[in-house]
Amino acid sequence: MRGRLFTDGGARGNPGPAAYAYVLEDENGDVVAAHGEAIGVATNNVAEYSALIAGLEKAVELGVGELEVVSDSELMVKQMRGEYRVKNEALRELSVRAGTLARELGAVRYTAVRREHNKLADRLVNEALDAAG
Incomplete structure (x- = not known):
């Protein structure tokens, strides 16, 4: 199966109360x-990586073989593509975990988009923050 994974993470305050969300679609665009x-108190970047890891875990569980990851976190996308080094220790551990999961899937591409192109994942993050608040 091929799929597309939309991820988002956010914190109200940085760090502050944080949440993540993912939406996994099949090749037909069906969720x-x-x-x-x-996820408690965390930074925006930790929340973004938490979304990526949770979504990759679900993709592995469902047997996705080829995946496009779509995120509005340009930092995370560039780090996962290897364009930026991961200097922060907490993020380094998360990026290593994400990389390990991605290798289980086979082909993974990372695409950065503006927030308005990531509406459902963004909405799920805010709903999780509202429910936790």
């Missing part, structure tokens, strides 16, 4: 999994 979750 096969979606999840949003509050």
Whole structure:
């Protein structure tokens, strides 16, 4: 199966109350999994990586073989593509975990988009933050 994974993370304050969300679509654009979750106090970047890891775990579980990851976190996308070094220790551990999961899938591409092109994942993050608040 080929798919597209939309991820988003956010914190109200940085760090502050944080949440992540992902939406996994199949090759036809049908949503096969979606999840949003509050993660306590974290930074925006930790929340972004948490979304990526959770979404990759779900993609592995569902047997996705080829995946496009779509995120509005340009930093995370460039780090996962290897264009930027991961200097922050907490993010380095998360990026290593994400890379390990991505290798289980086979082909993974990372695409950065503006927030308005990531509406459902963004909405799920805010709903998780509102519910936790």
